[in-house]
Each structure stands twice: as structure tokens, then as C-alpha cells.
Amino acid sequence: MTTDKKEREGEMRVKKIENGVVIDHVNAGKAPAILKLLGIDSTFPGTVSIIMNIPSAKFGLKDIIKIEGKVMAEAEINKIALVSPHATVNIVKDYHVVKKHAVKLPEKLEGIIRCPNAICISNREGTPRLRVEQQSPLKVRCEYCERVFTEEQLA
Amino acid sequence: MWKGRDVITMREFTRKDMEEVLALSEKMEKISRGRGYDPILKGKILATLFFEPSTRTMFSFQTAMLRLGGTVIGTAEPKSTSAAKGETLWDMIKLVHECSDAIVMRHPNEGSARRAAESSDVPFINAGDGSNQHPTQALLDLYTIKQQKKKIDGLNVLLLGDLKYGRTVHSLAYALSQFEDVTITLHSPAQLRFPAWMYAELKESVKIREIPSMDLSQADVVYATRIQKERFADPTEYAQSAYVLDAEKIGTMKEDAIIMHPLPRVDEIATEVDADKRAKYFRQEANGIAVRMALLSLVMTGR
Ligand SMILES: Nc1ncnc2c1ncn2[C@@H]1O[C@H](COP(=O)(O)OP(=O)(O)O)[C@@H](O)[C@H]1O
Ligand SMILES: [Mg+2]
Ligand SMILES: [Zn+2]
Secondary structure (H helix, E strand, O other): HHHHHHHHHHHOOOOOOOOOOEEEEEOOHHHHHHHHHHOOOOOOOOOOEEEEEEEEOOEEEEEEEEEOOOOOOOOHHHHHHHHOOOOEEEEEEEEEEEEEEEEOOOOOEOOOOOOOOOEHHHHHHOOOEEEEEEEEEEHHHEOOOOEEEEEEHHO | OOOOOOOHHHEEEEEEEHHHEEEEEEEEHHHHHHOOOOOOOOEEEEEEEEOEEEOOOHHHHHHHHHOOOOOOEEEEEHHOHHHHOOOOOOHHHHHHOOOOOOEEEEEEEEEEHHHHHHHHHOOOEEEEOOEOOOHHHHHHHHHHHHHHHOOOOOOEEEEEEOOOOOOOHHHHHHHHOOOOOOOOEEEEEEHHHHOOOHHHHHHOOOOOEEEOHHHHOOOOEEEOOOHHHHOOOOOOHHHHHOOOEHHHHHHOOOOOOEEOOOOOOOOOOOOHHHHHEEEEEHHHHHHHHHHHHHHHHHHHHHH
């Protein structure tokens, strides 16, 4: 089998979704971190499918996440770039992909993620504001408590 | 440039900024000791908000303001009034800046200084935000080093004690990193090591290294800090981590080295050391008034 065929087979291991999102080209192993970043857990009303370690033509191995009933605003889409800078978010309507977004990490993360420092003032009041100082390996600084966080500390 | 400036973190201080503060502090020294009077802050009001108990830093700021002819307002326990009612720091500062020309605050949350400064229209000075920064302490530390060693460039500064939660050592390390050929040497109990992210950031601009045993022999400045019992879940671990600089230990130090401490000390420095000519911690503390006079003058009048 060609990698292309393996990839398509891998991608369709779960039932098609009617409306929602398919997050494709997720770095292998990062699907759980993305669900955590998006705050998706057992309280989420829709069905969530994760396929991990699919052979990919472009990336060797990749993960895919399919979330039924999920609507995503741009800020939320770009948050994914923290752990998977090459991910694509496909918007599915009536079983078809109607729009594709390449995720893009903004320099300033205002109100997008919380500061992992529990005693940071931004966890008490106001809007958290962090700045991406380096893309790879990821280095993000909280503009309040000044601490620098790595990818592992953020997701 | 200085007028209206917030003093939040040493990460934002250039060498030139520090040298300007030190130069003006020197001019303030005489008045800081009650000799002479120069009411350059007459008619100005400083608000002091200490959400954590502090005697020395608060007194030092109050005296600095009064020596320059200014007035101080403040509540000993802001926690018991406003914050207890659930008011945000943001809203509280909106009131305080209407009542003052500058604000000094100590607060347990890291980043509280930035938050308060963003809310304030008057210059804001951080007197300690959690374990993050304590910039005015770093400036008085630098002043003392310069005063005693006649220079800062080229020195080896040994930081001892709680390097994890100790905001004074964090601020001092960033301040020293702006000088030439300085070596920052770190020694602490394993649970209280210097934060990894700060270490990584500082090593881009300064020689910084950790040593496994408390070797005082290479240091030009031995900077001791307190290890708090509360940092240890297990009291036996605290007992193993505690250290004491006594006459015997300081016997291994260079003849012309100095011993500093941000005070209060508990057991880290034996009282017998006080009589040693290298002990400079009381002088260091006294220097705080002149340095804070300089800073208050700079942020409120620009000179
Ligand atoms: N209705 C759907 N339900 C679940 N997955 C879908 C659906 N439509 C497309 N996908 C998946 O979304 C991703 C993007 O689809 P598509 O745009 O067709 O392919 P590609 O991006 O590879 O050109 C693929 O992994 C595909 O399997
Ligand atoms: Mg594809
Ligand atoms: Zn923070």
C-alpha cells in the first residue's frame, strides 16, 4: 500500500461527522494535549474521535481529532499552534469540508491561555496576557509574572 | 524619561538606568541620615500598600519620602479592608492613584506589580511581588556593592540560601547581568534552587553557575538569604538545609570580600560575625533610604 492510501484509510477509521471540525496534521502524540488546550472533556456534548499515529505522507506520523458539534473561533483555532504548528482545522458542514484554516501562532496570547503559574495575578483577575518569544522549541512568557514556559508546561 | 516611570522589574533596567539611580543616591546620602533637608517632593503624596507584612521596606520608603519633604498615606492592612470585600487590585488602584502622586506596593501574587501599574496613572514602584521581583532591594544592593568594592564590573557574587522563592536574589541577578565580566555563583538546598527559566535567560548575558558545596573562598560578595521553615513540608529537611555563616566559616573568605543580607536574618549569620569588618548588612539596609529617595525623586520629578 502507498503511504497516501494508508493515510486515507487511517483518516476514515471513524464514522463521518455531520457538523463540526476535523483537526488534521496534528503532531503525532499531541491530540490529547490539544483536547486539554481546548478544554474538551467528558462534559462536552458531542462525540470526539481521536486517531493517533496515522502514517502521513508529509509528516511521517500524525494524529487527527474529529469533534462533532464543535464551533471554533479564530483565537481558539490559533491556540492549537502552541502544540502543533502545522495543524489544519477543517470545518465540516453537512458531511463536507467547507473551509480549511492553517493554524497560526499569534505573538501575543491575550485571553487565549491561562498562565500556568498558580499564584500569578492573572489567575485572580483581569485577562491573562502571554507573549510567544520563540516558536521552536516553544518559549512563552507571561507578561504579568514574567515566567517563561515551555510547551510541556502549557499543555 | 524617568518622570512617570514605573519600577516593576530589574529585567527592564539598563546599566545606564542603574548608574543614574546610584549616582543620585550618593547625592541623597547625607540627607538620608538626617543631615540637611531638601524638600524637592514637598506637596507630593506617596501611597504605601503593603499586602504582606513588612517593617523595613515600608519604613525605608516612608522615611525616604519624608526626608524629601513629601507626605505618606497608607493602611497597615489593605488586605483587611478592600481585598477582603472581594475588590480587585485593579479597582483598588483606581482609588489610590486619585489620592497620590506615586504608589509603592508589596503583594503576594506574582505579576501583581504589573497589574497595579497598568491600572495606575501615577508612577508605581514594586516593593515585592510574590517570589518574582523586588527591584528597589536590588538597587540598594548594587549601591552597597559599589560603595564597598568601588566597582561592580568583574566581581564574583555568591548567592546563598533560598534562591527559588527569594525575590531579592532574582532581582539582584538580573541587575548584575548588565555589568561587565561579573560572575554569579549560586548555592542553595536542592529544593530551593534558582528558577530554571531565569537561569537559562541570564546565561545569555552573564557568567552564572551553580556550585555543589558552600565554598566562600572565591567570592567578592557573599550574599546570604533566609531559608524559611514554611518552605519545607518535612522539618527534618529544613534542618538539613539550614546553614550558618559563623566566624569559622567566614575565615575562608577573601580578606576584602563583603557579606550582605537583605534582612531580616534568622540563623544564617551568627551574631559574632557582626563585628567582622566584612559584615556590611546593616550598612546595606541603611543605604536603602538614600536609594529610595533617589528613585522617588526620579519617578515624580524626573531628576
Ligand atoms: N464528514 C467528515 N467526517 C469526518 N472526517 C472528515 C469528513 N470530511 C473530511 N474529513 C477528514 O478531514 C480531513 C480533511 O479532508 P479533505 O479536505 O477532504 O482532505 P485533504 O485535507 O487531505 O485534502 C481528512 O482527514 C478527511 O478524512
Ligand atoms: Mg490530507
Ligand atoms: Zn503569569
